[in-house]
Amino acid sequence: MEIINTATPSSNIVKSNSKLINTKRKTKEKLIYIFLGLATAITLGFLFWLVGYIIINGILHIDLIYLMPAIVTTIYMVLIGLGIAVPIGVGAAIYLQEYATEGKFVKVIRFATECLTAVPSILFGLFGMLFFVTTLKMSWSLLAGGLTVSIMILPTVVKTTEEALKTVPISYREASLALGANKIMTILKVVLPSSIPGILAGIVLSMGRIIGETAAIYLTAGTVFGFPDSIMNSGRTLSVHLYILAKEGVSLSEAYGAAVVLLIIILSLNCLSYFIATKMKKLK
Amino acid sequence: MEKTMKNIFWLCAGLTVMCILFIGGFILIKGIPFFSHTNLIEFLFGQHWMPSGEIFGIYPMLVASFYATLGSITVGIIIGISTAIVITQILPTRLADMCSKTIDLLAGIPSIIYGFFGLMVIVPILEKHFGGKGGGLSLLAVIIILSFMILPTIIRMTEVSLRAVPNEFKEGAYALGATRLQYIFKVQLKAAKSGILAGIILAIGRALGETMAVMLVAGNTPLIPSSIIDPVRTITANIAMEMAYAAGVHQQALFATGLILFVIIISINICMQLLIKKLERR
Numbered sequence: 001m002e003i004i005n006t007a008t009p010s011s012n013i014v015k016s017n018s019k020l021i022n023t024k025r026k027t028k029e030k031l032i033y034i035f036l037g038l039a040t041a042i043t044l045g046f047l048f049w050l051v052g053y054i055i056i057n058g059i060l061h062i063d064l065i066y067l068m069p070a071i072v073t074t075i076y077m078v079l080i081g082l083g084i085a086v087p088i089g090v091g092a093a094i095y096l097q098e099y100a101t102e103g104k105f106v107k108v109i110r111f112a113t114e115c116l117t118a119v120p121s122i123l124f125g126l127f128g129m130l131f132f133v134t135t136l137k138m139s140w141s142l143l144a145g146g147l148t149v150s151i152m153i154l155p156t157v158v159k160t161t162e163e164a165l166k167t168v169p170i171s172y173r174e175a176s177l178a179l180g181a182n183k184i185m186t187i188l189k190v191v192l193p194s195s196i197p198g199i200l201a202g203i204v205l206s207m208g209r210i211i212g213e214t215a216a217i218y219l220t221a222g223t224v225f226g227f228p229d230s231i232m233n234s235g236r237t238l239s240v241h242l243y244i245l246a247k248e249g250v251s252l253s254e255a256y257g258a259a260v261v262l263l264i265i266i267l268s269l270n271c272l273s274y275f276i277a278t279k280m281k282k283l284k
Numbered sequence: 285m286e287k288t289m290k291n292i293f294w295l296c297a298g299l300t301v302m303c304i305l306f307i308g309g310f311i312l313i314k315g316i317p318f319f320s321h322t323n324l325i326e327f328l329f330g331q332h333w334m335p336s337g338e339i340f341g342i343y344p345m346l347v348a349s350f351y352a353t354l355g356s357i358t359v360g361i362i363i364g365i366s367t368a369i370v371i372t373q374i375l376p377t378r379l380a381d382m383c384s385k386t387i388d389l390l391a392g393i394p395s396i397i398y399g400f401f402g403l404m405v406i407v408p409i410l411e412k413h414f415g416g417k418g419g420g421l422s423l424l425a426v427i428i429i430l431s432f433m434i435l436p437t438i439i440r441m442t443e444v445s446l447r448a449v450p451n452e453f454k455e456g457a458y459a460l461g462a463t464r465l466q467y468i469f470k471v472q473l474k475a476a477k478s479g480i481l482a483g484i485i486l487a488i489g490r491a492l493g494e495t496m497a498v499m500l501v502a503g504n505t506p507l508i509p510s511s512i513i514d515p516v517r518t519i520t521a522n523i524a525m526e527m528a529y530a531a532g533v534h535q536q537a538l539f540a541t542g543l544i545l546f547v548i549i550i551s552i553n554i555c556m557q558l559l560i561k562k563l564e565r566r
Contacts (some may be wrong), residue, residue: 029465036374039366043439044383046432047390050401057404091296099290100297109297112304118485118553119307119546120493122520126542127307129527130314151303158300184289205392212394215495215524239396243496246400259400263393270392274385 051263058260061253067261069227073142073235074211076228077221080146081153081210086203088150089157096158097165098187113155124152125219133220140234145221152216153206160205164198165191167280197280204273208266214239238262308546315543318536327540333506335526340537342544344508348516351423351509352498353491356430360487363431364438365473365480371439372446373468384443391436399497402429407501410513418515421503426516429497434487441483445476478563485556489549495520519545 064071092109100106128148138144168191176186192199222234223244236244242262245255319327322340330341367387371380406428411420449472457467473480495518503515504525517525523538523545530538 025463029463032465033374036366036370039363040370040383042363043367043435044386046435047386050393050398050432051390053401053405054397088296088299091293092300095290095293095297099293105297109301112301114557115550115553116300116304118489118549119304120489120495120520120549122493122495122523123307123311123542123546123549126523126527126539127310130539131310151307154300154303182286184286187289208392212392212396214394214396215520218496218524219527239394239496242400243396243500246396246403246500252404255400259397263397266392266394267389270389274388 051267054256054259054263058256058258058263061257062260063254063257064261066254067238067241067258069225070236070238070241070258071261072227073221074237074239076142076231076235077146077149077217077237078207078210080142080231081149082203082206084147084150085154085157085206089154090161090199093158093161093165094187094192097162098183098191113158116151116155117159121152121213121216122219124148125216127151128216128220138232140220140222140224142221142228142231142233142235145217145235145237146231148216148220149210149213152213153209156206156209157202160202161195161199164195164202164280167198168194197276201273201277201280204269204276208269208273211237211262211269212239212266213237214243218243238265308550311539311543311546315536315539318533318540321533321536327537328544331508333522335530335534335537338533340533340540342519342522342541344506345517345519345522345541346544347508348423348502349492349518349520352426352430352502352516352518353488355423355427355512356434356491357484357488359427359431360434360438360491361484364435364483364487365442367435368439368442368446369468369473372443373464373472384439387436387439391440395433395494395497396500398429398433399500402497402501414513416511416513416515418503418505418513421501421515422513423502423509423516424512425501426498426518427512429501430491430494433494433497434490437487437490438480438483441486442476442480445479445483446472448479449475478560481556481560481563485553485560488552492549492552493520493545495524499524 096106096109100109125148128144128151132138132144132147133140136144172190172194173186176190177183181189217237218240221237221240223236223240224234225236225241228235238258239262242255242258245251245258318340321338322330327340327342328346329343330339331343332339332341333344334340371383371387375383402425406425407420407422409420410416410422410425414420414422414424416422453471453475454467457471462470498518499521502517502521504517504521505515506517506522507514509516519541523541526534527538
């Protein structure tokens with residue numbers, strides 16, 4: 001009797017205790033959920049706020065004719081940058097993916113591209129200014145800027161191309177070799193064509209990076225606002241233009257206009273890259 | 285034909301390596317002569333930056349960059365990982381898909397637009413509520429815009445690594461009576477830590493290296509900040525601001541600043557790579 005008597009109250013305590021722990025845990029979990037929700041709301045809220053603010057304030061100030069020199073300069077910059085980086089980057093990726101066997105050289109290349117990704121654009125700008133502008137005497141010019149950004153986007157091109165080449169099934173290569181094609185024919189006629197969407201998505205991404213770049217171009221291409229006559233002229237891309245307008249703070253409506261154009265270009269490029277990438281997935 | 289093409293591809297790969305060596309070497313060669321003017325210790329720990337008096341100390345800038353990076357990374361990690369958890373674990377698939385696509389699309393927004401937004405919106409708000417010496421141009425403004433700038437990077441990487449955790453872990457945790465949150469925090473996040481860390485490194489690099497956006501909202505006074513609403517100048521801004529007109533020793537001092545930044549970035553990268561490898565091996 002005695003044993004039972006002592007047992008009942010203590011088990012009751014355990015029960016109420018576990019109930020207490022349970023409710024405590026439930027409120028704790030609730031708090032965590034609320035916090036997580038809040039964090040998500042902050043992220044999305046901020047991004048919508050940013051985009052909404054720029055578009056609402058700038059949409060009425062878009063003046064494409066006034067912005068034309070900056071847009072033309074930006075196009076030049078993209079063409080020079082991609083024109084140099086894409087062939088080299090694709091070539092490097094082909095070597096890494098199709099020829100190289102895992103060894104020291106490959107490790108060094110991978111390490112170098114990783115470092116190149118980590119280097120901030122201001123250092124590319126500094127280098128470009130020291131080397132292209134001063135040492136090679138190009139002065140502030142589209143060419144110096146284009147060369148600088150081409151080095152900047154090189155790792156992105158290498159990496160995305162490599163990923164694209166990886167998605168081509170080995171059986172394609174085997175089939176091509178079995179039909180009597182040599183390795184180079186296989187790469188150029190079979191592997192590259194079937195990885196084009198992936199390479200394109202990477203190129204569009206790099207395009208966005210060049211268009212959005214400010215620091216490196218500011219130090220190497222100068223800030224002259226006008227239609228460039230040749231690639232040896234100085235020019236001001238859209239991003240640099242926005243920076244200068246924002247810094248001077250004189251004509252804010254123009255700054256809003258430039259920001260909106262820049263934003264729309266970048267968002268549509270991103271959509272395009274995304275669209276190409278999904279198409280590639282569907283094809284697979 | 286076969287051989288020449290192979291050589292061409294090899295050359296391309298070699299060029300990529302050359303680029304990094306060349307950039308590093310060039311900045312090194314151009315930066316080192318400066319240290320005969322001011323020695324490394326004085327340069328790193330000198331409290332004053334007065335190019336006109338040929339006094340070059342980058343300590344205030346180092347401190348500013350450190351605070352800005354630390355602050356934005358802390359905020360970015362807390363908000364970013366939480367958002368990634370909500371997207372991958374809590375929201376229904378279609379909604380989660382939409383969220384993650386939106387964040388992806390926004391990841392490409394140029395930093396200058398963040399800077400412009402910061403200047404037009406964040407700075408006036410800070411001025412109204414805190415005042416401060418710079419009238420809103422402050423360390424806090426830098427931290428705010430950098431946090432949001434690095435968010436997409438952290439979210440993306442966390443998302444990918446959370447999704448890569450095998451489903452068996454979840455089943456096992458649930459079978460042992462874990463709740464969803466216990467599973468997420470005690471099992472899944474731990475399993476995904478090397479990927480999350482890789483995202484954080486990328487984000488640190490971006491925050492530390494950002495220049496123009498920071499320049500717009502930082503106030504750019506080369507003084508050690510005594511509070512979070514003081515104006516600051518980061519290392520990157522120091523280079524970009526004065527490079528255009530600097531000459532002689534002043535210009536060399538800026539090359540040396542670039543050299544220090546380069547060394548910092550590369551060493552952070554190498555340390556973190558080693559750490560990730562160690563984590564993955566376990």
